[in-house]
Amino acid sequence: MGKNWIAYxxxxxxxxxxxxxxxxxxxxxxxQAQERADIVIASGRSTAACFRIARELLESPTYVIASNGAxxxxxxxxxxxxxxxxxxxAAEHVRRLAESAECALWVYHATTWYVAxxxxxxxxxxxxxxxxxxxxxxxxxxxxxxxLMVVGAPETVRVLHLALxxxxxxxxxxSYPNYLEVMPAGVSKATAAxxxxxxxxxxxxxxxxxxxxxxxxxxLFAAVDCAVAVANSSxxxxxxxxxxxxxxxxxxxxxxxxxxxxxxxxxRSVLRxx
Numbered sequence: 001m002g003k004n005w006i007a008y009x010x011x012x013x014x015x016x017x018x019x020x021x022x023x024x025x026x027x028x029x030x031x032q033a034q035e036r037a038d039i040v041i042a043s044g045r046s047t048a049a050c051f052r053i054a055r056e057l058l059e060s061p062t063y064v065i066a067s068n069g070a071x072x073x074x075x076x077x078x079x080x081x082x083x084x085x086x087x088x089x090a091a092e093h094v095r096r097l098a099e100s101a102e103c104a105l106w107v108y109h110a111t112t113w114y115v116a117x118x119x120x121x122x123x124x125x126x127x128x129x130x131x132x133x134x135x136x137x138x139x140x141x142x143x144x145x146x147x148l149m150v151v152g153a154p155e156t157v158r159v160l161h162l163a164l165x166x167x168x169x170x171x172x173x174x175s176y177p178n179y180l181e182v183m184p185a186g187v188s189k190a191t192a193a194x195x196x197x198x199x200x201x202x203x204x205x206x207x208x209x210x211x212x213x214x215x216x217x218x219x220l221f222a223a224v225d226c227a228v229a230v231a232n233s234s235x236x237x238x239x240x241x242x243x244x245x246x247x248x249x250x251x252x253x254x255x256x257x258x259x260x261x262x263x264x265x266x267x268r269s270v271l272r273x274x
Contacts, residue, residue, distance in 0.1 A: 005037035005261050006202060008065065008193055008220060009253060010212035011045055011053060012127050014230055017249045020127060027057065029254035033261045034058055037209070040196055042189050044068040044147075044175060044216060046113045049130040051075060062200060068216045069192035070146035070183050071110050072199075082195045083110040084146050084184045087169045091142040094150065094164070094182050101160055103152030106132065107141045114141040122151045125178055147187075150180040173215045181216075189216055190223035211256050213237060213248065228256040228271070244272045 009015050009030075016022055030039060041054045042065035050064035054075055061075035072082040091107075098105040104119035113130070115123055116138040123132060135141055150160055154177035161180050164172045172182040193208070208224040210217060213233040221227035221240045229241035230252035238244060243260075245252035258267035 003036055003038050003202075003206065005033075005207050005209055006197065006200070007033065007037045007039045007209040007211070007257070007261060008042040008189065008224065009039060009210075010214060010217055011041060011043040011050075013213035013232060013248055014211055014217075015041075015053075015248070015253055018232075022057070023251055023254075025251040025254045029251075029257045029262075030057055033257040034060075037257075037261045038062055038200065038202075040065060040193075042069075042192070042210070042212075042217075042220065044181060044214075045128045046108055046130050047071050047073050047080075047111055049128040051078070052130070063196045065189055065192040065196065067108050067147040068181060068183060068187065069189040070108070070187045072192050072195045073110070080110045081199060082192065084187045086142075086145055086148075086184050090167070090169050090184070091145050091148060092139070093167070094148050094170070095139055095142060097160055097163060098150045098152075101150075101152060101156050103150050103156060103160070105138050106149040106151060107138055107145050108147040108149065109141070109144050110146055114138060119151075125151060127176075146183070148182040150182065151178055152180075154178060175214055175216065188219040190219040193220055193223055209256075209260060211245070211253055226260055228252075228260070229274075230256075238274070241274050244274050246270065 047066040050066045054061035070084040104122040107114045113132045115132040117134045157180045209226045210220045210224045211228045218240045227241045228243045231247040245256045258264040259271040
């Protein structure tokens, strides 16, 4: 790949500010950093949404990590390099649990995501600009799912999370108050990063960097050479990071890239070692 870094960057709460905008400073820093780093979008969003961001932001994007590590996809061809799958019966268990709690269930496949027509109104809660395919029966779309999203009232989401934590064949976490994300056991951004690195085969000496804010970023933090949490992260995420950057509303991604990848002295004085 001929570059000195592979940089994995989360989207919501990290790359984008709290209004879901990409600031000019972050855009400029990414533009400069991609001369020295292969930048990989690593998000909980759908594959289509990750493609859109990568292709808009980067000159020659290689791969994206979507659905919190359940999918690795190639930007040039749109091909799926890796996708996870739920054990038999596990996705149906989540569907029944969501239905019993009167929650919506969004079903993500490697290349699209589905929402029951009766729950179309919940898509307004989505942080992504990608549009789902609406179906009459969400249960018919469980086969081939890589990620499930239970969408409901915050208290209900917390209760369902506790119920699912007992399942050894699933991994789940609350990413936002209304969102309970569920993936097959073993899925993580760290696992997906390993897939990316096996595909690109970076030359000796290339370093890895992750910038994030959410619980899904913690396994990736443990797998890279340098882990940067933005200041709006939770305490658990902050404690897992090697460095602390300003918040997503203060262009933390720009500071991290300028300090570590571009080696700018001014940015190094802002980035704090944890």
